[in-house]
Amino acid sequence: MVNDMAQEEIVTVIGSSGQKYEFAVFRWGQAFNPVGGVYLVLRKRIGIISTHDILYIGQTGDLSERFDDHHKQGCFDRNARTHIGVRVENLEAARLAIERDRLGNYKTACNF
DSSP states (O other): OBSSOOOOEEEEEEOTTSOEEEEEEEETTOOBOSOOEEEEEEEEEOSSSOEEEEEEEEEESOTTTTTTTOTTHHHHHHTTOOEEEEEEOOOHHHHHHHHHHHHTTOOOTTTO
């Protein structure tokens, strides 16, 4: 899935259905192989407990190209994105269902 860099951690998000989804978290700028997936643009907050704010929820058929010139890049920059969470899913119908389920449970800074 990824080239040259290791994931930092796993985050779990819950969809509006109650389904839990796990995402591998990488620093922003990570290179990915050309596979389909659902993703979270994240801002990591460091404190007593480290946590992530979800800035954007999306899906793509090719993780290797999706972030080169993203239409929401300005919003990502304004909101100090630091990481990306990725879940590989090659089937478009499954990606769209997961994206929809998560969007039903989160109000993000950059989706709306």
